[in-house]
Amino acid sequence: MLKKNNSSVGGVRVFKANVPAPARPRGLPRARAVRAHSTAGLFGWATFACALLSLEATLAGASATDDARLKQALARYPEADTNKDGVLSEEEARVFLKNLRGSKAGAGQNAKKNATVTFAQLEPTWANVSYGPHERTVLDFWKAQSDRPSPVLVFIHGGGFVSGDKSKARSDRLLSECLERGVSYAAINYRYVTSAPIQDVLQDCGRAIQFIRSKAEEWNVDKTRLAAYGGSAGAGASLWLAFHDDLADRQSPDPVRRESSRLVAAGASACQFSYDVFEWDKMFANSKNAYREIEDRPGFYGLKTEEELRGPLGQKFRAECDMRGLISRDDPPVFLNSAMPGGDITSRGHLLHHPLHAKAIYERCREMGVVVVAQIPGVNIAPGKDDPPSLREFIFKHLKVAPERGRAGEGSATK
Secondary structure, eight states: OOOOOOOOOOOOOOOOOOOOOOOOOOOOOSOSOOEEEOTTOSSOHHHHHHHHHHHHHHHTTOOTTOHHHHHHHHHHOGGGOTTOSSOOOHHHHHHHHHHHHHHHHHHHHHTTTSOOEEEOOOOOSEEEEESSSSTTOEEEEEOOOOSSOEEEEEEEOOSTTTSOOGGGGGGOHHHHHHHHTTOEEEEEOOOOTTTSOHHHHHHHHHHHHHHHHHTHHHHTEEEEEEEEEEETHHHHHHHHHHHSOOOOOTTOSSTTTTSOOOOSEEEEESOOSOSOHHHHHHHTTTOOOOOOSOSSHHHHTTOOSHHHHHSHHHHHHHHHTOHHHHOOTTOOOEEEEOOSOOSSOOSHHHHHTOHHHHHHHHHHHHHHTOOEEEEBGGGTBOOOTTSOSSHHHHHHHHTTOOOOTTOTTOOOTTO
16 A cells, blocks of 8 residues: 655645634543533523524624634634634534524423533643654554554644644544444644645654654554544545655654654544645636635745746645645545535535545546445535445545444434
């Protein structure tokens, strides 16, 4: 599954709205995942009513360009960000509001009857471990209890490469399920493009994978079973890791660089198909939208002018960041999920997460013979009859985790 070493400069930037990550609640003592049952449910009737009115007021009149209202809603209701990419889309907000209304309707009669299940946060075994020299090149690692080397699932946060944080992983129930099933888990930070070009940011993600492998003995890691997933920027980075040639340099004096960066599987929600800005021009050439994915296109790659971007160096950087163009027959399986509607672009968020992105990856994978499973309703693509129907089942299958009794077909919060 490993590709031939290619010591090239890699880079990728996710295109997303700049939304500050919500403050992380104080973590609970490290232990098994705890399901806390509130006596009267998550909200009583009065609290439900207040919450609903507050959200309705926040979203009232929100248009595709009204990012301020969506940011406010995200800060108050982080659970509305269903794909965990650090950005609340208008569609996610409307779905959350609809569900909240439905919950309100039955809250008066069922608040005492139906307790809401939440997951307590799990503290990592090792927190803020440096895998590189920059202050943001750190990761958290949760070590599964196992007598044998464990597979590892790596979470890469979203946020357009300009925001977001690894703490997002702590509220993902896939974390607790991984630990329950003998899979270790890691969540990484990486440099933002405000301090490094996209190709270097992607290299950070590759080095994080290499670093985890370098800790195999200490952390009880099975080097042959590492997978990654994320939303938006994290989705793009996961796809880049899946499709890029191995970053391993067997002759390097740095033991981390001697390790492989390759994955056995990748999951991508609300992904982009490429970080070559010229490929975006082609993809959306017929769109009537007035939105742009990046304002300073040369600066995205650490360049200064449009001429440099079109020149040899710009061509090299753009090719290194073109996930679709990197796909080859020996790449690992990928799972794609995109909830956005199709059609013409209606907002910048729609542009960044349009289902055509996932469709482009899906079609190229099928063309090259790479295993791909996709849930893209906006373009009428769904998993096949024999495919894993959700990200969690896909990941566990390719990490070779034995099926758990009573859980077949059950979905994940990261679907």
